[in-house]
Amino acid sequence: MSANLRILVVEPDQNRVREIVDALGEAGWRDVKALGNVSALDRTVKDFAPDIVLIDLANPDRDMLEHISYVTETEKRAVALFVDQTDENLTQAALNAGVSAYVVDGLQMNRIKPVLETAIARFKIMRQMQSELDAAKQALEDRKTIDRAKGILMRQRGLTEDEAYTLLRKAAMDQGRKVIEVAQALVTAADLLS
């Protein structure tokens, strides 16, 4: 019976927490607690006594969680999942998705695995969405910079928009740099000179 596992999710971002808790809920785990404020980590781990703690691999509070796992009483000691490297694929999948899990020592692997697989799938989606969002933001920023650089060239050299872009691209190719880098340099220089 997998449904009676106690799962703690440590994650400051409320949207992300909801995603993970929902995903776990849909898969049948209802005894899930989310923790955003890590200053309560110590007490929550003691009071809630989770069987599994899920935390983003990149969360700096992992070190705190590790410490709590050393000092808890031995029969309830949580250990980093990676200690049990019996399933190399699962470990690598968790790492790639950015999930780290702490599980109570001695818990059967076949009980943990479905929880982790659910978490990995969800983390993966969230990570992908985040990187797409970041890429879109960056592309928008780059576009603005290049537009400004084109505008400067059009004003200063009396070029058309296409000519200005061609000039930027040529300068970039000649210097072995990216168009955005040349555009950035031009914008910075223009700001300094204005």
Added chain:
Amino acid sequence: MSGTVLNCGYVPLVDCAPLVLAKELGFAAEEGLDLNLVRQPSWSALRDMLALGHLDAAQMLSPMSVAMSIGLGGLAAKIDTLMVLSVNGTVFGVSNAVAEALGPVPFGDANAVLHKIAARDGAPLRIGVPFHYSMHRLLLSYWTSAAPDLQIEEVTVPPPRMADAVADGHVDAFWVGEPWGSVAVGRDVAQLMMTGRDVWQFAPEKVLAARHDWVVENDDTVRRLMRAVFHAAKWLDVKRNKPLAVEILSRSEHLSLPADLIDPAVSGHLLPQIGGHPVEVERFLQFHRYAASFPWRSQAAWIAHQLGAEGEDLETAKACFRTDLYRANLAAVGADMPGASEKVEGSLQFETAVASSRGHMILAPDAFFDGRTFDYAGKER
């Protein structure tokens, strides 16, 4: 840039300087290495990434490689310490409230500070440290064990949040690497009481570590990495290079810290409290001089002993400090080698000349605050 790509993990603290400079000053490139420095969000993440092969090498807290090799704390793996990256560089401080309760204590007097803290009434002192398997925590335990009645509670806090933790009252005191002690002082929430070297004058703080299997299979890359880092450490310890080092580090994307936060650690000029007098701490952070990068097997033994290891585990710990590789790989680039690979830790009260490959070399004092010594066989006297 072409060359062997080497993924090296690090945590952005001032003492990752040898790695950053090995890259930025081209020492790695000279060795044909494309040193890819990979920032890690926590020590546990760094440990996992190294153990599971996502990193080739890493900057580590010196007790981490020992703990992993003897199977303590999370993930066990056979990890070699190739060389010491930095010696000392940590500070102990208390919140303004605790400082007021203690009254005036001479800065850097470990015995006086301990005496005052032990005499304090009230709840156990909550002390923030960056990680359980850190030199900070070992020095804290060693130091406070001299006051058996003193009640302390160890709290793990990521260094960049240490000042917040003090401000919020989450911790009463902290033992942390620079710049985070100076940051807490700068925000006027804490005062520095002493530095790590007031408890142990020559404590290996960070090490360059790699998986044992990887080291065996990549002996040539290991040699080139060690040489690059050796050159960077040597450059860093030249006094006239320090202002430039601060500037390079502050501009580096790897550290993301302003120059005024890097300077105290590199120059050894600390400000213990707002409005107080700055102090100059000799050998506050050492990278190269006094054989600082030599991975003494007796240092590994001391660490293992503090972690409760004995017998075979102690031997394992000693063997993972690779003095053999240090000798083999760095003699050709002019590293002076001590005659022995182990010393009686804590026995040097003053700068002392010892036998070396080039005749003699100067070792810095390595005394403990309580005057005890530790010999590699694990006997404290």
